[in-house]
Amino acid sequence: MLDTIAAIATAPGIGAIGIVRVSGPAAAQVAIQLCGDLPAPRRAVLRRFRDTRGELIDQGLVIFSPGPASYTGEDVLELQGHGGPVVLDLVLNRVLALGARPARAGEFSERAFLNGRLDLTQAEAVADLIRSHSATQARLAARSLSGVFARRIAAFQSQLTRLRVHLEASLDFPDEDLDPLTTARHASELTELRQSLQALRASAHQGELIRDGLLVVIAGAPNVGKSSLLNALAGQDRAIVTPVPGTTRDLLHADITLDGLPLRLVDTAGLRVSTDPVEQEGIRRAQAQIGTADHLLWLTDDRNPQPPVSDTLVLPAARITLVHNKIDLTGRAAGCWQDDSDTTAIACSVHSGAGLDLLRSHLKAAAGYRGPEHGEFSARRRHLYALDRGIAGLQAAVELAHRRDAPELLAEALRLVQQPLGEITGEVSADDLLGQIFSEFCIGK
Numbered sequence: 001m002l003d004t005i006a007a008i009a010t011a012p013g014i015g016a017i018g019i020v021r022v023s024g025p026a027a028a029q030v031a032i033q034l035c036g037d038l039p040a041p042r043r044a045v046l047r048r049f050r051d052t053r054g055e056l057i058d059q060g061l062v063i064f065s066p067g068p069a070s071y072t073g074e075d076v077l078e079l080q081g082h083g084g085p086v087v088l089d090l091v092l093n094r095v096l097a098l099g100a101r102p103a104r105a106g107e108f109s110e111r112a113f114l115n116g117r118l119d120l121t122q123a124e125a126v127a128d129l130i131r132s133h134s135a136t137q138a139r140l141a142a143r144s145l146s147g148v149f150a151r152r153i154a155a156f157q158s159q160l161t162r163l164r165v166h167l168e169a170s171l172d173f174p175d176e177d178l179d180p181l182t183t184a185r186h187a188s189e190l191t192e193l194r195q196s197l198q199a200l201r202a203s204a205h206q207g208e209l210i211r212d213g214l215l216v217v218i219a220g221a222p223n224v225g226k227s228s229l230l231n232a233l234a235g236q237d238r239a240i241v242t243p244v245p246g247t248t249r250d251l252l253h254a255d256i257t258l259d260g261l262p263l264r265l266v267d268t269a270g271l272r273v274s275t276d277p278v279e280q281e282g283i284r285r286a287q288a289q290i291g292t293a294d295h296l297l298w299l300t301d302d303r304n305p306q307p308p309v310s311d312t313l314v315l316p317a318a319r320i321t322l323v324h325n326k327i328d329l330t331g332r333a334a335g336c337w338q339d340d341s342d343t344t345a346i347a348c349s350v351h352s353g354a355g356l357d358l359l360r361s362h363l364k365a366a367a368g369y370r371g372p373e374h375g376e377f378s379a380r381r382r383h384l385y386a387l388d389r390g391i392a393g394l395q396a397a398v399e400l401a402h403r404r405d406a407p408e409l410l411a412e413a414l415r416l417v418q419q420p421l422g423e424i425t426g427e428v429s430a431d432d433l434l435g436q437i438f439s440e441f442c443i444g445k
Contacts, residue, residue: 002074002111004030005103006095008088009444015083017060020091021444023108026099027075031064033098034079034091039064049081049091057090058082072108073115106441110434113426120426120437121149121383127441128211128378136260140207140378149207149377150425152200156390157421159193164414167407187401194394201387207379209369213262216363217290220299221306222270225325228350229299230254230267233360251285258360260372266293295366296320297359302330302347319366321346323359328352336362386420393417 004024010017022030031038035047039062048059060081070076079091096102104110109126112118118126125144132138143149163186218226234254252267266289269282290296298308302324322345327334334355336346346362348355393416400410422428 004100005107005111006030006092006100007103007108007444008092009078009108010083010088012085013083014085018081018083018085018088019444020079020081020088020095021103021108022077022079022095022100023070023072023074023103023111024100025075027077028064028066030095030098030100031062031077034094035062041066044080049079049094051090051094052097057094058087068115068117071117072111073117074111103443104438105443106438106445109441109445110438113434119147119150120434121153121377121424122147123426124380124437125149125378126445130442130445133255133262134210134257134260136210136372136375137262137378140210140375144207144377144379149204149379149383153421153425156193156197156200157418157427160414160418160421163189164411164418167411167414187398190394190398190401194391194398197387197391197394201384201391203374203376204379204383204387205368206370206375207377208381208384209261209367210372210375211378211380213264214294214363214367215264215266215292216295216297217266217268217293218297218299219268219271219286219290219308221301222272224270224299224301225350226270226299227252227267229297229323229325230265232350232353232356233263233265251289258364259369260375261364261367261369263363294319295363297323299323299325302326302332319344321359321362321366323348325350327354334358383424386424389420390417393420 002024004022004026006020006022009019009021028038034049036050037047039045039047042063042065044061044063046059047062049057051057058081060079063078063080065071065076065078067074067076079095081087081091106127109118109123113120113123122145125141128141129138129145132141218229220226230252234256236254254265254267256263256265268286268289269279271283271286274280274283296308296319298320300306300322303326305322305324308320308322320343322339322343324332324345324347326349327347328349328351332347334347334349336344336358339345344362344366346355346359348359350356393413397410397413397417400413419428426434
């Protein structure tokens, strides 16, 4: 039997209301010892909270939800009192003295998952909803919490199971008049299933972009306008701008949103040979940050364009955009084109603002972002990796289905397709994955 856990479920600080949440087999006894009786299930009642000597700690609402019809699937007790940190600590310490232990981060939601009250996509959506920074993020997280993503995965699993049952029946009962799955018709069915999974992957990609956004690093030589570009895109003076080369010594960050797409902009030190130890450290940090970028904006002065190459610079696998700044000094018109290496180049002037809308539109297009209206649910990169494996597995299954001599291999291929899909919802999961996911939650959730 699991032990009983307890935690303060409201945010740190002073507020009108504070909640202590308890889950586990001792929740009912905690209510009796703390409040004098056990309230009727799912009824909010006013009670006094008392310590071991009967002294009043606080008074507030008590709600008892017996399992399995509760958030965690266990007996759950919520004590809603006043939101002072001292009062909440006194209530929590009293609950712990009555046999509960402090909950780990995310342990309430983890128990909800383990007890079948939530699948893994819904549990992740709880954390996403709490951490939302925009209305679009909150909307997509709420849709995932309602089960939209999980139902799409379940539909694929159901189709795959039906195909596997049919195939394995034809293998186990060869004398029966069963149509084997190695015909062109069934290969076509698997092709349609792969295409549907690719469409789901495209939708999940939109949800992942809206949830995680992009890390966009601005790099280049000194005095090409990197800090000015950061300020222009952020709409405020976040970075110091001077004509002195090497002004930026450390990484500067700004979080912005382009039509619902979150971007974290990073301004870096100008890349050049320097004997200044402080500037050298700034350059080292810049190069390290470039290696982690989702998208690199390489700024260059249009009067003397410099390609993104350096003896010490390791360019990321991310997309690279060449930004020709200061066209107000060269007379070049704002524009966008592909250079000889098929790298996108954009001519703009941070000073006048010409071409910056082109840059904003390019960043959205390069990410594959289609706008907030195209997001169906919140998703994570682990979901995309799992869907990619499922799509690759279905492609292999299609190729096997065209053959008439490998039904056993086809059966195994379909089983392997189902595994990554099961990882998304938690039907198939590893303990280390669960630990990583729920450790990201706040304590008390």
